[in-house]
Amino acid sequence: MATIQLRQVEKLFGEFQAVKPMDLTIQSGEFVVLLGPSGCGKTTTLRMISGLETVTHGDIYLDDRLVTWLHPSERDIAFVFQFFALYPHMSVRQNIVFPLQAVGASRETIERRLSEVVDLLRIAHLLPLKPGKLSGGDKQRVALARALVRRPAAFLMDEPLGALDAEFRESMRAEIKQLHIEQEATTVYVTHDQVEAMAMGDRIVVMSDAEIQQVGTPAEVYYDPANLFVAQFIGSPGMNLAPGTVAGDLLSLPGGNNYRIAPEWQETLSNTQNGAADVLLGFRPEAAEIHVAGELSGEVYATELHGAYKMLHVSLQEEHDVVHIRSDRQADYPIGAGVRFDLKPDMVRFFNPHTEAALLAKRPPPVSRREVVFT
Amino acid sequence: MTSFAETGPRTAVTEGIRVDKVNPRARLLKNIRAVVVIILALVGLIPVFAMGITAFKSRADVVAVPPKLLFEPTLEGFVFLLTDRSQLRGTTLAEAQENAEGGEPIGIFDRIALQNGQRINGPSDFILRLRNSLIIAGGSTLLSVTLGLFAAYAFSRFEIPGKDDLLFFILSTRMLPAVVVAVPLFLMYRQLGLHDTHFGMILLYTVFNLSLTVWLLKGFIDEIPREYEEAALVDGYTRLQAFFKIVLPQAATGVAATTVFSFIFAWNEYAFALMLTSNNARTAPPAIATMLGRGGIEWSAIAAGTLAFLIPVIFITFALRKHLLRGVTFGAVRQ
Numbered sequence: 001m002a003t004i005q006l007r008q009v010e011k012l013f014g015e016f017q018a019v020k021p022m023d024l025t026i027q028s029g030e031f032v033v034l035l036g037p038s039g040c041g042k043t044t045t046l047r048m049i050s051g052l053e054t055v056t057h058g059d060i061y062l063d064d065r066l067v068t069w070l071h072p073s074e075r076d077i078a079f080v081f082q083f084f085a086l087y088p089h090m091s092v093r094q095n096i097v098f099p100l101q102a103v104g105a106s107r108e109t110i111e112r113r114l115s116e117v118v119d120l121l122r123i124a125h126l127l128p129l130k131p132g133k134l135s136g137g138d139k140q141r142v143a144l145a146r147a148l149v150r151r152p153a154a155f156l157m158d159e160p161l162g163a164l165d166a167e168f169r170e171s172m173r174a175e176i177k178q179l180h181i182e183q184e185a186t187t188v189y190v191t192h193d194q195v196e197a198m199a200m201g202d203r204i205v206v207m208s209d210a211e212i213q214q215v216g217t218p219a220e221v222y223y224d225p226a227n228l229f230v231a232q233f234i235g236s237p238g239m240n241l242a243p244g245t246v247a248g249d250l251l252s253l254p255g256g257n258n259y260r261i262a263p264e265w266q267e268t269l270s271n272t273q274n275g276a277a278d279v280l281l282g283f284r285p286e287a288a289e290i291h292v293a294g295e296l297s298g299e300v301y302a303t304e305l306h307g308a309y310k311m312l313h314v315s316l317q318e319e320h321d322v323v324h325i326r327s328d329r330q331a332d333y334p335i336g337a338g339v340r341f342d343l344k345p346d347m348v349r350f351f352n353p354h355t356e357a358a359l360l361a362k363r364p365p366p367v368s369r370r371e372v373v374f375t
Numbered sequence: 376m377t378s379f380a381e382t383g384p385r386t387a388v389t390e391g392i393r394v395d396k397v398n399p400r401a402r403l404l405k406n407i408r409a410v411v412v413i414i415l416a417l418v419g420l421i422p423v424f425a426m427g428i429t430a431f432k433s434r435a436d437v438v439a440v441p442p443k444l445l446f447e448p449t450l451e452g453f454v455f456l457l458t459d460r461s462q463l464r465g466t467t468l469a470e471a472q473e474n475a476e477g478g479e480p481i482g483i484f485d486r487i488a489l490q491n492g493q494r495i496n497g498p499s500d501f502i503l504r505l506r507n508s509l510i511i512a513g514g515s516t517l518l519s520v521t522l523g524l525f526a527a528y529a530f531s532r533f534e535i536p537g538k539d540d541l542l543f544f545i546l547s548t549r550m551l552p553a554v555v556v557a558v559p560l561f562l563m564y565r566q567l568g569l570h571d572t573h574f575g576m577i578l579l580y581t582v583f584n585l586s587l588t589v590w591l592l593k594g595f596i597d598e599i600p601r602e603y604e605e606a607a608l609v610d611g612y613t614r615l616q617a618f619f620k621i622v623l624p625q626a627a628t629g630v631a632a633t634t635v636f637s638f639i640f641a642w643n644e645y646a647f648a649l650m651l652t653s654n655n656a657r658t659a660p661p662a663i664a665t666m667l668g669r670g671g672i673e674w675s676a677i678a679a680g681t682l683a684f685l686i687p688v689i690f691i692t693f694a695l696r697k698h699l700l701r702g703v704t705f706g707a708v709r710q
Binding site: 051052071075077081083087088089099 | 612616
C-alpha cells in the first residue's frame with residue numbers, strides 16, 4: 001500500500017478553475033474521504049490521482065514515484081465508479097479477472113486471486129452471470145472485487161454508493177469499511193454525503209469552491225469546523241449560528257438574549273471585536289439543553305419527531321434566527337410556546353462573520369510548554 | 376348506470392395497459408386497424424410476388440394475357456440466366472433429342488435447354504456479375520464500416536479542432552444527388568485508370584457510405600458511457616485495447632445496423648455501376664436490367680436474376696434482424 005502525495009496540484013478547464021492549487025498527503029493504509037457539494041472539485045481531484053484527468057500544474061507522487069504524467073494503466077491504482085462500470089458484455093468472472101489479464105498473469109495466479117476475492121466478498125454464486133442480472137449491491141461487490149483482485153497500491157472510489165438504495169447503502173458502507181480494515185488499503189473516497197464521510201473516513205477533506213476547507217478526523221470537522229462552510233455543511237442540520245455583539249463578558253443575541261462568555265473565550269472575542277463588535281455564535285443541536293431556568297430563550301417554531309429524538313426549531317426573535325435543538329422524544333412542545341435552554345460550554349464555537357473563519361479560544365498552554373517558558 | 380360487464384373487457388386484464396386500450400370498442404378498432412395493415416402489406420408485396428412467380432414461368436406463360444396465376448413451373452428462367460447457350464438446328468437437334476431419349480445422362484438444365492432447342496455451352500456472365508457484386512459490396516461495406524467506426528470513435532471521444540464543421544462537411548457529401556457528379560467522376564475514373572475496376576467501385580461506394588456510417592456509428596458510440604473505457608484504462612489497458620475489448624463489443628448492435636445499410640446501398644447501386652463499369656467489374660443490377668435474349672427481353676430470366684439478387688440482402692437482414700431492430704430504436708429510451 002502506498003502513500004499518495006499531491007503537491008500544489010491545480011486543474012483548469014479553460015478559464016475555469018476546477019481545483020485550486022492543493023497540497024494533500026494521504027498516508028499508507030489510510031481511508032481519506034473527499035467531501036463536498038457537487039462541483040467543488042472533489043471528483044476532478046480523484047480523477048487526477050487516477051490519471052484519467054491530467055493536472056494543469058503540480059505533481060502527484062505514489063510513495064516516492066512521480067506519477068504526474070503516467071498513463072492510468074501504469075499507476076497501479078484501482079478505480080471504483082459510481083455506476084460500477086462493469087463491462088456489460090462480460091460475465092462477472094470475466095469482469096473480475098480482466099485487470100489480471102492486462103498484466104498477463106498466469107492461469108494459476110488468476111484462479112487463486114479470483115477465488116480469494118470471491119470468498120472475501122461472498123460472490124461465488126454470481127460468477128457466471130452477466131452484470132445486467134445483478135442487484136445494485138451485488139454490482140458494487142463485483143466492482144470492488146475487480147478493484148481488489150489486482151492488489152493495487154491504492155483504491156480510488158468515486159461515490160461508489162451513490163447509485164444504491166438507501167437500505168443497501170448502509171450495509172455496503174460497513175462492508176467497504178470492513179474491507180478497508182482487512183486489506184489495510186490506502187483508499188481515497190469521494191462523496192457528497194456527509195453522513196457517509198463521517199461514518200467511513202479516518203480523515204475527511206472538506207472541499208468547496210475548488211479548494212480544501214479543512215482536513216481532519218470526523219470528530220475534528222464536526223466539533224471544530226475551521227470555517228462557516230464546514231460548520232454548516234457537516235451535520236444534519238448543520239451547526240446553529242446566531243449573530244451576536246460582544247459587550248464585556250456578555251454576548252447579546254437576537255431576542256434580547258444575553259450569553260455569558262466563558263473565560264477562555266473572553267480574550268479572543270474582545271481582541272477581535274474592536275468597534276464592529278459582532279461575532280457568530282455556533283453550537284450543534286445536541287449542545288443545547290432545555291431547562292426551565294435556561295440562560296437563553298426562544299419560541300417553538302416547528303417540531304419534528306426523528307424517532308429517537310425530537311428536533312425543535314426555535315426562533316430567538318419573532319420567526320427569525322431559528323436554531324435547532326435536540327430534545328427528548330417524549331417531551332411535548334406546542335408551537336408558539338416559549339422555551340429556555342442552556343449551552344454546553346465545551347461545545348460552543350465562535351466565528352468571524354467577515355472572514356468566515358472559526359475563532360480559536362485562548363486555552364491554557366500544555367503544562368510541559370509552560371515549564372519550558374519559565375526556565 | 377351501465378354495469379362493469381357492459382363497458383369493461385369480458386376477461387380480467389392481466390397485462391400492463393392503459394384503460395382506453397382495453398374497452399371493447401378500442402379492441403374492435405384495433406382489429407380493424409390490424410386488418411387494414413395486413414391488406415396494405417399484401418398490396419405492397421404484389422410486385423415481389425409477381426417477380427417470384429415470373430421467375431418460374433415458361434416463355435409463353437410470361438407474356439400471356441391475362442397473366443396466369445396457375446401455370447406449370449419451370450426452371451427455364453434460371454437456365455437462361457445462368458447459362459450460355461447456342462441454338463441447335465436440323466440434324467444436330469434431332470441427334471441431341473435422340474440421345475436424350477436414349478437415356479444419355481444429361482442434367483436438368485441441359486434437358487430444359489434442349490426443350491427450347493438449345494445446347495448449353497457453359498455458365499453465363501451472370502455468375503461473374505454476382506461475384507463482382509459480392510466483392511464490391513462486401514469490400515466497400517467492410518471499408519466504410521471500419522473507417523467509419525474509427526472516425527466515429529474519434530469524433531465521439533476526443534477533442535478535435537473544428538469537430539462540428541468536420542462533421543457537417545462529412546454530411547454535406549450527401550446534400551446533392553449523386554448523379555450530379557456522374558460526368559466528372561466518369562472522366563476522373565477514366566484518367567486514373569479506375570474505370571471498370573473492382574478497386575474503383577469499392578472506393579466509390581466506400582466514399583458514398585462513409586458519411587452515413589460515421590454519423591450512424593457516432594450516435595451509437597455516444598451512447599456508450601465513457602466510464603467503461605476509463606475502467607479499462609485503470610485496469611491496465613491502453614486506449615486501443617479498451618476500444619477493441621470494451622467499446623466494440625458494446626457497439627455491436629450499431630455496427631450490425633450500419634453494416635446492413637451500407638451493404639444494401641452498395642449491393643443495389645445501379646446508376647454508377649452502369650456508367651463506370653463495362654465488363655470486368657460490372658455488377659449484377661446493370662447486368663440484370665440489360666439482359667436481352669434472342670427473341671426479345673427474357674422476362675423470366677430477369678425475374679430469376681432479381682430473385683437471386685435479393686437472396687444475400689434477405690439473408691443478411693435476417694441474420695442481423697435482432698441487432699437491426701435494437702439498432703433502429705437504440706437510444707430512443709434511456710436505459
